[in-house]
Amino acid sequence: MDILTDDIEGCYYNRTVDFFYEKSGKNISDHWRSRDYAIVSLGMTVCFIVIFSNLLVMGAIFKNRRFHYPIYYLLGNLALADLFAGVSYLHLMFHTGPWTIKLSKYQWFVRQGLIDTSLIASVLNLMAVALERHQTIFNMQLHSKMSTRCVFIIIMCIWLVAIVMGLVPTMGWHCLCDLENCSTMAPMFSRSYLVFWGVLNLLTFFIMVAVYTRIFVYVKRTNKQMSKHTTQMRHKETVFNLMKTVSMILGCFVFCWTPGLVILLLDGMGCDACEVLRFEKYFLVLAECNSFFNPIIYSFRDTDMRRTFKEILCCLCLRGSHGKRVERGV
DSSP, X not given: OOOSSOXXXXXXXXXXXXXXXXXXXXXXXXXOOHHHHHHXXXXXXXXXXXXXXXXXXXXXXXXXXXXXXXXXXXXXXXXXXXXXXXXXHHHHHTTSGGGGGGOOHXXXXXXXXXXXXXXXXXXXXXXXXXXXXXXXXXXXXXXXXXXXXXXXXXXXXXXXXXXXXXXXXXXXXXXXXXXGGBOSSSTTBBHHHHHHHHHHHHHHHXXXXXXXXXXXXXXXXXXXXXXXXXXXXXXXXXXXHHHHHHHHHHHHHHHHHHHHHHHHHHHHTTOGGGOHHHHHHHHHHHHHHHHHHHHHHXXXXXXXXXXXXXXXXXXXHHHHHHHHHHHHXX
């Protein structure tokens, strides 16, 4: 329970969330405005779409044996990270606006930690996909020869690192004992942590873009050297199409997350003239939208994935109609 007393000199472990928001200059309204209703309604709608669409992707990968390869297991784990992001943002929607005042500090750290964990899980997944594609294509293969056990160890490591990174502020990298260093956007996060977070993720983005650029240059050069034999042409087209799909996923991720990370970085650097709070909500919604772009990309780029989606949806519709008939006694 948060109370208005100091338990250690110079620290504010027992202050309320409202105290830190006032100190940082981020005002919390104690009543619901039309803007709050619009943001929460839009956010919840997007969250439900994200959760359903990524469950569909995971179901398709599980159902169709064509997808039982390392690259698709990693893309399935990316869908799990997007699903986790949808749940995290849904949790945020129920703990934002005027509800923020009622949170304890620990609830606030959990709210932020869930979002941080989902971002790190997505970034690490994309990095793993980039390295898998690099290793596979440079060995002139369509699918990696990596064992299923190895893939699942990588997936477990991704989530372990993501969870630990999400817990970092809770474990001590905060500003509860250094109010002057508190962030404006996240009033209990240290500015130095936001700089670290922003630089780390942006640097990872640049590395992934560099890896994919190298792969595309290699594939383009190799294509010119390959003969026009039918088998080789089909193999080449399959490899290139899969590369395009993965690159579109990376491109959407970078496009949706970079603006938010840039304003986090500006906030961490103490840029008072940047008006970060003015853009915060919009960039948060943009970042959230990234989690349902991937299923759309799969639908347009992968014929087998699209067909599997239809099979799952038809199966769900048939079960629903059969259930209604049973209830009516038909």
